[in-house]
Amino acid sequence: MCEDESHLNRRALLVTGAATALTLGTVSFADDAGAAERRSGQETRTIRGTLPTGAPDFVYLPVEIPRGVRQIHVAYAYEKPAVPPGTPGNALDIGIFDERGTGLGGRGFRGWSGGARTEFFLRADDATPGYLPGPVRAGRWHIVLGPYTVSPQGLPYEVTITLTYGDPGRTPKPVYPPERAKGRGRAWYRGDCHLHTWYSDGRRTPAEIGALARAAGLDFINSSEHNTHSAHAHWSDVAGDDLLVLLGEEVTTRNGHVLALGTEPGTFVDWRYRARDNRFGHYARAIRRAGGLVVPAHPHATCVGCNWKFGFNDADAVEVWNGAYSPEDEVALSEWDNALVAAARGGRRWLPAMGNSDAHRDPDPVGRPQTVVLAEDLTREAILDGIRAGRSYLAESKAVELSFSAAGGKGAHAGIGERLRVAADDPVTVRLDVKGVPGCVIRFVTDQGVLFTSPAVGPSGTGSAEWRTTASYAAYVRAEVRKPQTAPPLPGPMAALTNPIFLGR
Template sequence: MDVLHPEQDGGPEGTPGRRRFLAVAAAGAAALTLESLTFAQGAEASAQGAPPQSGEETRTISGHLDTGVADFVYLPVEVPPGVRKISVSYSYDKPSVPSGTPGNSCDIGVFDERGTALGGRGFRGWSGGFRTAFEIGNSEATPGYLPGPVGEGTWHVVLGPYQVAPQGLNYQVQVTLTYGPDGPAAPRHYPARRAKGRGRAWYRGDCHLHTVHSDGRRQPSEVAAGARAAGLDFIVSTDHNTSSAHAVWGEYAGADLLIVTGEEVTTRNGHWLALGLPAGDWIDWRYRTRDDAFPRFARQVRRGGGLVVPAHMYCAYVACQWKFGFDDADATEVWTGPWTYDDEHAVSTWDQKIGEAVRSGGRWIPAMGNSDAHSEPQVIGLPHNVVRADDLSTDAIMDGIRAGHSYLAESSAVQLTFTATGNGRQAGIGEKLTVPADAPVDVRLDVKGVPNGTVRFLTDEGQMHQESLDAGGEGSVVWRTTASLAAYVRAEVRHLMANGSPGQGNTMGDALLFGSMAALTNPIFLAAARH
């Protein structure tokens, strides 16, 4: 199989030469590794027993990847002692392709001398396809990359050609080593794991946000300001495949805003959120479903007290649709950004999973809603989660989400109270009400902030009640059932449809049955008492 045809410059003499590649059976996705790229000046000085004191040295490699190349292509770089900074740039061609045929797209990142083992310690940064160049030194690094010493040994620049045109992909990588003493270590400002809070209360937070540390265009300061403007109490940092932003968030957190560290893990078979990671922790993404690696990294997240959350499960982009199942999920994102048919489908799948859990007596999976905001005009907090937690702390918020004590809202103007009351007892969102099988149970939803909204109550049988709110957007809706008729009840609040209709109820039609979502609750479970 000859899928990689690299050429490099020939060193000081400039004589180009063909280079072989090595196929590697990685613990995760399939990979290819080139032979090492060496630097004459550094090697010369090292042979003389003293590292270079100053100056820089550049090498360039170019090559061709055919369609069907492995997920990751590694370029080993032999870094001699005495290197102060490593700089990498790359480019690749984008030939015209027929309509409907994927064109070339190639990501980039780097691992240091500690190696490329799946989940290992060598990770030093990733920028996907968002940047064409990056630098790493002890004092600073390009966003997405981790500052620190440029240690002696074999580094690996990694290319991720996730789409290759029929003509193949021609690439060029340039690596520059700058010699000299390390500068001072970069400061680390990790955010505190607790903010002031209001004790046991409902807290609002967006758990899927991006900055310039991955493919977002907002600075962390802008995201924090946007969260405050949206009336949020907490946010989670989820830049793609890197933990580099963790060390800057401490500057922008405060008594009024808890900032939780996390990551969006973008595998070749779907994206997932690792929420509540210990600051600085990184989760590997280099695997597919067939590699059977996802459960390992899900366990890693949980050991640190975090949550595993599949993201935008029906996203139509390449590698975005969720393929790993839900056995290792702690919650699932069913509403991502402005409401679309993808979200409608995700809510339907989630509701089906609730029914399966009820039938089997197994674990149910709470729903989440997040903005996935990257840049203007995407709105931070549209939607977000309103979580009942004992405190405004990372651990308490994660506990509230894990338990399903939460509802989803499009903005801080939307307020819900959802309860089920029967036989002298009451349960709230994510809780269970146990009553005699035929005892009346009153399900009540109090709503604010959804003018002319449509309230829907849904059970394991589907929609059982629908009622409209007035133009003021405030009201209470009550519906009676029993534990023999409903195993769970959840509520939705929808906007009017484009034609001004509240929705089509249970009838079938060509269009969406209802308008866009304004709010969505996790269920209240009803159980018949055993005598």
């Protein structure tokens, strides 16, 4: 074993065109000193250092890999000293890029586990979840450290790299889930598009997620691991005639998280930038080129780096309900509704709302909430079309069903996400029918705010409400189904909500 601390004095601060990055001195295995260890089959280096408060977002540790390596194994640890109340402590993420480099776009990307693991390995035929199997080719690799938060005392760390020599083995061809399941034609399909397994910081396997999704009455799900697409090749056995599995990623930047939803298999989306770097638009376009949707996740979450700072001009939809309904969701809903007003006033494109569970581990429920989409069939293309068009509503569980429509004169009719084309003063009747919501109230919300609230739905959980208006009075109408108030005057938690129906020509 060789230990090296002196290389830390030979570091350089690089500006990469996105986030600044600290590049440390190179760790070399390709020298005569390691010849004896290579003959024995393994060779190890340990690196120690300390990152100061205010360290760059990413710290790269170059590693020269010689020929003949079968496996690379990396373990790391760091100190977590006590900090004053209200002060973030140490948290350090980790990942790796191969000899193809660390350039933005991810050509050399080989895996990321964030702070979920203390060690990982990769070789041609296998890798730790979160990492991509493939040959360990000779050249300059880079271990990437991400100091998520650094305490006032600094962040002392240790990285141990072990190479195993031998036959490189073969990389299996990935098998991806099909893009079609056995649907019901044009129908309402239930999905949860924000889920985590052990391929990032979740604790469930894909098979466990699949079983929970079926129990939750879901028709489709989306793989959304933090900053890695390594799970894509592990969903084919989970998908079936009754469950469509879409592939994607939760792109986890220092200025917010965004779902790359329903991308082509094997699509990797880089995360190494902040809002000030003006790079997000490029990667949003890359998600769309890969056939996916751009969906900012939990935009008002309070965890460090979780609050969405990139704006919504490049988004296709927005997650306004994340897990158990919370004050964060209430703020996201209000912001989304304000954007609907601006879109209606200016005749601009509007963003549909989504709801997802963001389930990580027991007891996080899968499919609570869920997005219910009107799609032509249970295919990747049809589901994404339905989400993009806003033909969807959000429900707490499979027990909640609703039907929402608006009707005008001469047979004019519109459903969720559509426009009822009527004259400004023509009478419009808005109707909501709902099941599975005992004790809840129905609210109709317009660009003026809440203009109708029903009495509480009875014990059967089945109810309906009608309201008459005009396009001159309401530019759009959307429905909410709320549980009883727990902290008046705030409204009760959400049981369901719809995307809007727009009124007028």
